[in-house]
Amino acid sequence: MTDQSEDRVDKVEDLFDTLPPNKRQHLYKILYGKTPEELALDCPGRTKELASNHGFDCQAYQFRAQEESTRAPRIVRVGLIQNSIAIATTEPVEQQRNAIIDKVRPMFQAAAEAGVNIVGLQECWTMPFAFCTRERLPWSEFAEDARTGPTVQFCIQMAKKYHMVVICPILERDCVRGDVIWNTATVVNDDGTVLGIQRKNHIPRVGDFNESTYYGEGNIGHPVFHTKYGRIGVNICYGRHHPLNWLMQQLNGAEIVFNPSATITGLSEPLWAIEARNAAIANSYFTCAINRVGVEMYPNAFTSGDGKAAHRDMGMFYGSSYMAAPDGSRTPGLSRERDGLLIVALDLNLCRQVVDKWGFRMTQRLEHYAKKLTAASSPDYQPQLVKAREEGTSSSREESKQMQNGCGHDCSRVSVDCSRFH
Amino acid sequence: MTDQSEDRVDKVEDLFDTLPPNKRQHLYKILYGKTPEELALDCPGRTKELASNHGFDCQAYQFRAQEESTRAPRIVRVGLIQNSIAIATTEPVEQQRNAIIDKVRPMFQAAAEAGVNIVGLQECWTMPFAFCTRERLPWSEFAEDARTGPTVQFCIQMAKKYHMVVICPILERDCVRGDVIWNTATVVNDDGTVLGIQRKNHIPRVGDFNESTYYGEGNIGHPVFHTKYGRIGVNICYGRHHPLNWLMQQLNGAEIVFNPSATITGLSEPLWAIEARNAAIANSYFTCAINRVGVEMYPNAFTSGDGKAAHRDMGMFYGSSYMAAPDGSRTPGLSRERDGLLIVALDLNLCRQVVDKWGFRMTQRLEHYAKKLTAASSPDYQPQLVKAREEGTSSSREESKQMQNGCGHDCSRVSVDCSRFH
Numbered sequence: 001m002t003d004q005s006e007d008r009v010d011k012v013e014d015l016f017d018t019l020p021p022n023k024r025q026h027l028y029k030i031l032y033g034k035t036p037e038e039l040a041l042d043c044p045g046r047t048k049e050l051a052s053n054h055g056f057d058c059q060a061y062q063f064r065a066q067e068e069s070t071r072a073p074r075i076v077r078v079g080l081i082q083n084s085i086a087i088a089t090t091e092p093v094e095q096q097r098n099a100i101i102d103k104v105r106p107m108f109q110a111a112a113e114a115g116v117n118i119v120g121l122q123e124c125w126t127m128p129f130a131f132c133t134r135e136r137l138p139w140s141e142f143a144e145d146a147r148t149g150p151t152v153q154f155c156i157q158m159a160k161k162y163h164m165v166v167i168c169p170i171l172e173r174d175c176v177r178g179d180v181i182w183n184t185a186t187v188v189n190d191d192g193t194v195l196g197i198q199r200k201n202h203i204p205r206v207g208d209f210n211e212s213t214y215y216g217e218g219n220i221g222h223p224v225f226h227t228k229y230g231r232i233g234v235n236i237c238y239g240r241h242h243p244l245n246w247l248m249q250q251l252n253g254a255e256i257v258f259n260p261s262a263t264i265t266g267l268s269e270p271l272w273a274i275e276a277r278n279a280a281i282a283n284s285y286f287t288c289a290i291n292r293v294g295v296e297m298y299p300n301a302f303t304s305g306d307g308k309a310a311h312r313d314m315g316m317f318y319g320s321s322y323m324a325a326p327d328g329s330r331t332p333g334l335s336r337e338r339d340g341l342l343i344v345a346l347d348l349n350l351c352r353q354v355v356d357k358w359g360f361r362m363t364q365r366l367e368h369y370a371k372k373l374t375a376a377s378s379p380d381y382q383p384q385l386v387k388a389r390e391e392g393t394s395s396s397r398e399e400s401k402q403m404q405n406g407c408g409h410d411c412s413r414v415s416v417d418c419s420r421f422h
Numbered sequence: 423m424t425d426q427s428e429d430r431v432d433k434v435e436d437l438f439d440t441l442p443p444n445k446r447q448h449l450y451k452i453l454y455g456k457t458p459e460e461l462a463l464d465c466p467g468r469t470k471e472l473a474s475n476h477g478f479d480c481q482a483y484q485f486r487a488q489e490e491s492t493r494a495p496r497i498v499r500v501g502l503i504q505n506s507i508a509i510a511t512t513e514p515v516e517q518q519r520n521a522i523i524d525k526v527r528p529m530f531q532a533a534a535e536a537g538v539n540i541v542g543l544q545e546c547w548t549m550p551f552a553f554c555t556r557e558r559l560p561w562s563e564f565a566e567d568a569r570t571g572p573t574v575q576f577c578i579q580m581a582k583k584y585h586m587v588v589i590c591p592i593l594e595r596d597c598v599r600g601d602v603i604w605n606t607a608t609v610v611n612d613d614g615t616v617l618g619i620q621r622k623n624h625i626p627r628v629g630d631f632n633e634s635t636y637y638g639e640g641n642i643g644h645p646v647f648h649t650k651y652g653r654i655g656v657n658i659c660y661g662r663h664h665p666l667n668w669l670m671q672q673l674n675g676a677e678i679v680f681n682p683s684a685t686i687t688g689l690s691e692p693l694w695a696i697e698a699r700n701a702a703i704a705n706s707y708f709t710c711a712i713n714r715v716g717v718e719m720y721p722n723a724f725t726s727g728d729g730k731a732a733h734r735d736m737g738m739f740y741g742s743s744y745m746a747a748p749d750g751s752r753t754p755g756l757s758r759e760r761d762g763l764l765i766v767a768l769d770l771n772l773c774r775q776v777v778d779k780w781g782f783r784m785t786q787r788l789e790h791y792a793k794k795l796t797a798a799s800s801p802d803y804q805p806q807l808v809k810a811r812e813e814g815t816s817s818s819r820e821e822s823k824q825m826q827n828g829c830g831h832d833c834s835r836v837s838v839d840c841s842r843f844h
Contacts, residue, residue, distance in 0.1 A: 019441070
């Protein structure tokens with residue numbers, strides 16, 4: 001396969017930008033809610049220079065809110081960092097980690113030059129996403145203590161130096177409690193203290209992502225971290241597919257929720273622009289979708305449960321990190337292929353303004369659904385299924401039986417007409 | 423303002439289609455999961471002829487599933503109909519309704535020619551969406567009995583004639599129970615019997631959509647209708663903003679959920695492509711988003727709570743009806759301005775295939791969230807909020823107090839730097 005530049009897409013927005021101005025504007029308004037020009041934010045020369053010198057994508061936007069007479073604007077700057085690994089996965093673990101840290105350090109500096117208050121990094125950002133191999137060693141050696149580990153220590157150093165809050169996703173080893181591994185994000189406060197941690201609440205068993213080989217479902221709940229730059233939640237990777245996970249962050253008061261991820265083309269790319277943005281809309285908060293970039297090669301070939309030959313890579317992590325606002329608008333995405341820093345100035349007041357405008361919380365009927373879900377979570381729940389009375393021998397008893405059989409569908413009644421596909 | 427054709431967008435996909443073939447293909451793959459060519463379905467000449475003669479947009483697509491050895495494909499054809507009103511809102515109520523029905527009749531015929539099994543219509547499809555006026559008469563006269571009303575009777579006639587299931591959204595008057603008005607969809611089975619009804623579960627109070635002037639939250643729950651063409655749910659309009667509403671349809675076994683809507687540019691257009699599609703992904707079922715088209719003028723001017731002068735229209739309903747599959751792919755949308763019929767052949771087997779592939783149901787931790795929501799629905803729920811210990815006088819007691827005050831945010835700590843927006 002030739003990978004000629006004309007057949008590659010660095011950003012989907014590059015395609016929008018080839019349209020004539022009036023068409024391009026319509027496209028952005030309809031698809032993204034706002035044009036890049038409406039969201040434009042000036043970026044300091046020093047930030048641009050660092051991006052240029054170190055070869056990472058750098059974009060800056062802003063989400064405004066209406067002026068209010070009793071609240072001042074609550075403007076914070078968020079920086080999202082996406083990165084590839086830095087050296088071969090066959091190198092010693094500590095060298096691999098340090099090489100990534102060294103590469104990302106100037107991105108922190110660039111964020112600081114742009115006045116960023118909160119930095120969010122991708123899932124397990126200082127290691128290859130090696131869970132596809134199903135090998136224990138050496139990958140489990142990347143796991144570290146959530147407060148004292150080397151990745152966290154680097155983020156503490158950055159937090160102190162630049163007075164930033166840092167969301168630092170790591171592979172965690174809980175040495176105090178049985179050496180268990182978790183997929184975790186440490187939240188470092190702007191003074192360098194550890195505010196707390198969040199653990200991945202939903203663990204994928206999808207294709208090469210059967211991460212349950214390494215760690216289980218998080219036991220921390222849905223904490224929201226009260227920082228001076230707003231109330232922050234973390235929803236790690238596969239948790240973005242679960243609306244209830246996002247909802248709990250809303251109910252705990254989040255204004256910004258970070259979604260550190262690792263996901264590849266072919267599997268999830270058409271879902272990527274949908275899910276974190278839907279969460280921003282449904283929950284009236286800002287969301288930050290962060291995905292790694294690049295292809296990671298492993299020393300030993302592995303199969304993927306798809307009948308294909310063993311291979312040494314998992315696929316291409318497509319970056320495309322973006323931020324979505326509670327009003328449904330979103331920023332363009334970062335590069336699909338290169339490291340990147342997305343800087344977004346946002347006014348937290350927009351959250352409550354959208355709560356008032358759209359009324360989703362007032363109308364969400366939480367008590368009603370709490371009862372419904374309690375009933376539905378019972379193993380003998382009877383779905384609310386309506387069947388025609390006159391259809392054959394169907395009776396409520398038969399219907400119950402069908403439900404207990406776990407199918408609930410009388411397949412013989414479904415029309416089968418394959419000839420219609422052509 | 424001039425409305426020159428070059429400045430109008432009939433479909434957002436028309437903009438995609440102006441790109442060179444390789445760029446266009448990338449755009450569709452990344453944004454929609456599939457190209458129109460991959461989804462292409464031949465449409466019979468008679469259907470195209472009807473569309474051409476009656477001036478409505480007509481598009482046909484298909485969603486395939488993998489072959490299985492123990493289940494035959496379960497292929498059904500769905501038809502979504504979007505329409506404008508047909509004559510002035512000042513005409514007698516019955517004439518208005520009949521004019522719409524007369525206009526939509528050939529669309530049913532075109533659907534039948536294409537072998538459609540299930541037709542879904544837009545919210546309150548035989549009347550103008552007059553709730554913005556806040557006037558009772560004459561608009562409440564459009565309300566009809568959910569089984570014997572004239573709109574339902576027409577759909578029963580269509581169901582019998584063409585052996586179709588019809589989702590018929592109406593303004594309902596429950597004459598048996600106190601003459602109460604509801605926003606309802608009647609589900610007519612393929613033999614013309616009424617299978618049951620669904621009522622709008624979440625009522626908007628947004629801009630011109632304060633529909634609580636006319637009707638309250640539905641009291642039917644989340645029934646799923648077992649037809650021979652699959653298990654069908656209905657989530658009316660504003661209910662699409664509520665993930666729990668979609669979730670209950672999943673838990674009751676839905677394979678296709680219809681979202682009959684009425685929504686306008688300026689308010690919701692950037693959200694439109696996100697929400698029903700996210701629901702398809704999160705719930706592993708097909709979703710059908712159906713929106714009306716056109717601008718509806720009323721005899722009396724009304725204000726909209728936005729400080730602007732009284733006016734006689736609510737805005738432009740932007741159509742753009744589409745269908746999304748559980749794998750995250752979607753069809754292109756119908757016209758933003760014209761009546762339209764979207765025909766989609768789909769294999770219901772895809773639902774369970776996606777359930778197995780992505781595992782969202784296996785990993786959803788329903789029991790966990792049932793408990794969480796039960797706690798969170800209490801008026802004195804204490805959000806899971808983590809604060810720095812060393813910050814001033816903060817103690818758990820103070821934190822609780824803040825929560826009870828309903829804010830939970832110590833605003834004095836938030837940095838305010840307006841100069842950063844420029």
